[in-house]
Amino acid sequence: MDEWLARATQGVDVDAPDAFLRIFMNLMGMVPWAKLFWWNLAFVAVGALIGWWRGRTVEGIVWSAVLGPIGWIVVLARPRARKGAATPPPLPRRR
Known part of the structure; x- marks a missing residue:
């Protein structure tokens, strides 16, 4: 699970307003x-x-x-x- 979280948040600034969308798109890219x-x-x-x-x-x-x-x-x-x-x-x- 830690590996998936690391891949999902790779290159994402978690304080940015569009962080959720970027993490979601990273997760959808792994499907x-x-x-x-x-x-x-x-x-x-x-x-x-x-x-x-x-x-x-x-x-x-x-x-x-x-x-x-x-x-x-x-x-x-x-x-x-x-x-x-x-x-x-x-x-x-x-x-």
Whole structure:
């Protein structure tokens, strides 16, 4: 933790008015954004595959984009989509 604090405050005057912003930008510079992007893309691809298997492709994509691997569990816990169950029964005729 001391190493991270040293790297975050490197070259920052802590008495300066913009010290918080500079420390925050130093911390964001240490995040491996490319790896996070590719992991998220893999989570969405697997979520789309699980959603397609369960008949809920868009739902699988959305849940895995928002929650990652936990979204897979959400899609798997929901019942399969039925093709004919989405349409309501016809209304009775008027007299």
